Amino acid sequence: MKKRFQVFVPRTEVYEKFIDKLNIRTEIIELNTEKSIGYAAAEDILSPENLPGFDKSTIDGYAVIAEDTFGVSDGNPAFLKIVGEVFMGEEYIGEIKSGECVKIPTGGMLPDGANACIMIENTKEFGKRVEIYKSVAPGENILKKDEDVKKDSIVVKKGEKINTGHIHNLMSLGITKIKVYKKPKVCIVPTGDEVVEPSENRIKTQIRDGNSYALMAWLKLQGIDVERYRLIKDDPEEFKEGVKWALENGDIVVISGGSSLGSKDYSLSTIEHFGEVLYNGVQVKPGKPVIFGKTDEKIILGLPGNPTSFVVSSYLFLFPTIRKISGFSNFIPKVDKYVRISTNVPTAQGRERFIFVKLERKNNEFLAHPILGESGIASPFRMADGIVRIPLGKEGLYKDEICEFYSFKNI
Numbered sequence: 001m002k003k004r005f006q007v008f009v010p011r012t013e014v015y016e017k018f019i020d021k022l023n024i025r026t027e028i029i030e031l032n033t034e035k036s037i038g039y040a041a042a043e044d045i046l047s048p049e050n051l052p053g054f055d056k057s058t059i060d061g062y063a064v065i066a067e068d069t070f071g072v073s074d075g076n077p078a079f080l081k082i083v084g085e086v087f088m089g090e091e092y093i094g095e096i097k098s099g100e101c102v103k104i105p106t107g108g109m110l111p112d113g114a115n116a117c118i119m120i121e122n123t124k125e126f127g128k129r130v131e132i133y134k135s136v137a138p139g140e141n142i143l144k145k146d147e148d149v150k151k152d153s154i155v156v157k158k159g160e161k162i163n164t165g166h167i168h169n170l171m172s173l174g175i176t177k178i179k180v181y182k183k184p185k186v187c188i189v190p191t192g193d194e195v196v197e198p199s200e201n202r203i204k205t206q207i208r209d210g211n212s213y214a215l216m217a218w219l220k221l222q223g224i225d226v227e228r229y230r231l232i233k234d235d236p237e238e239f240k241e242g243v244k245w246a247l248e249n250g251d252i253v254v255i256s257g258g259s260s261l262g263s264k265d266y267s268l269s270t271i272e273h274f275g276e277v278l279y280n281g282v283q284v285k286p287g288k289p290v291i292f293g294k295t296d297e298k299i300i301l302g303l304p305g306n307p308t309s310f311v312v313s314s315y316l317f318l319f320p321t322i323r324k325i326s327g328f329s330n331f332i333p334k335v336d337k338y339v340r341i342s343t344n345v346p347t348a349q350g351r352e353r354f355i356f357v358k359l360e361r362k363n364n365e366f367l368a369h370p371i372l373g374e375s376g377i378a379s380p381f382r383m384a385d386g387i388v389r390i391p392l393g394k395e396g397l398y399k400d401e402i403c404e405f406y407s408f409k410n411i
């Protein structure tokens with residue numbers, strides 16, 4: 001008989017010693033920039049030019065030599081001669097000299113000789129002359145030619161998640177294609193003698209498969225391609241068939257259920273059959289019986305079947321693994337905000353604890369209301385905005401204590 005003693009590892013160790021060390025990466029692909037949102041960049045992208053590329057006015061008014069306006073006021077205006085006009089998208093031919101100004105629209109290119117612009121509201125035009133009632137400093141109301149992006153500066157770092165701001169800059173720079181890491185494909189193998197399809201009638205002792213459908217939806221929200229094997233029985237041969245299919249079809253295999261120590265829990269032996277087990281059990285509640293395995297090119301995760309444990313272990317271990325192999329330099333779950341817990345939450349020591357919470361905005365801060373319940377129920381997931389953390393070694397949270405909140409939305 002197999003030795004039943006297990007060493008559970010802290011979550012941080014899983015990140016540092018396993019996920020961060022993974023040398024598996026998805027393929028690098030070239031995408032149209034407009035389609036690259038949410039992907040990890042596969043290379044540093046440097047700016048080929050300055051943006052905006054020319055000094056431009058930030059107001060509608062007159063381009064002037066700032067020194068010509070020094071000391072002016074309503075009762076003591078400066079008189080400048082209007083020598084021309086700047087048109088959008090065109091370069092002004094000529095150079096303005098002391099005592100002169102040029103009409104300019106917002107966004108127009110600053111003419112040579114000018115070093116500031118004055119708002120139309122602070123002037124009055126009389127034919128070819130304009131009275132200036134307010135002084136401007138050199139550089140005032142001007143956007144410098146490299147103020148937005150400097151030539152050769154990094155616009156996107158390798159491993160950075162492409163966001164809408166990147167797309168704005170990249171498109172403005174004319175970079176219409178970029179190299180990114182492909183998103184991995186996840187294949188789920190749902191297991192359990194008692195588990196039936198949601199469309200089936202069930203007898204009292206059976207349960208319908210909520211886990212794999214919830215995870216598929218959650219992954220699709222992140223743009224991850226996902227496929228599900230049929231439900232399999234607690235039978236070692238069926239486990240092997242399911243995992244073999246998943247390894248052939250996906251980059252990451254998720255086995256739902258069968259990860260604990262029961263006589264019919266076959267995740268561990270199946271993972272050992274196909275590859276190497278790196279960790280078996282983590283110091284996290286819910287979600288202790290998580291098994292991490294790998295082959296040369298693929299990852300196999302055995303996740304606990306209890307719904308709450310399945311959800312938390314997906315969030316804490318599957319999603320970081322997905323991020324790591326698809327090239328993200330930041331893969332560890334990020335604290336979304338710090339929140340105040342609304343009641344005492346005791347916990348047993350020895351496992352880092354995560355509690356489902358609903359947030360309420362109150363007096364300019366967030367109150368987190370715990371949604372407690374056993375790992376075997378799924379409703380906390382439906383009701384929660386995310387989870388709060390009780391660190392390893394802490395005996396619980398006291399009402400009104402500030403704690404870390406991890407959002408289910410920002411993943």
Ligand SMILES: Nc1nc2c(c(=O)[nH]1)N[C@H]1C(S)=C(S)[C@@H](COP(=O)(O)OP(=O)(O)OC[C@H]3O[C@@H](n4cnc5c(N)ncnc54)[C@H](O)[C@@H]3O)O[C@H]1N2
Pocket residue numbers: 190191192194195207208209210211212256257258259260261262265286287288289303304305306307309375376
């Ligand atoms: N002797 C021990 N027993 C258990 C331990 C332990 O350390 N020693 N750990 C407990 C913990 S903690 C958890 S979590 C569970 C995990 O068990 P398994 O991963 O083996 O999961 P199953 O036994 O297959 O299922 C547990 C529970 O979840 C239901 N389930 C399964 N699949 C689904 C699904 N697709 N959708 C919804 N619900 C599902 C299943 O019916 C069971 O009720 O082990 C403890 N035991």
Ligand code: MOO
Pocket residue numbers: 284285286287288289304306308309375376
């Ligand atoms: O780890 Mo289990 O997830 O406590 O129920």
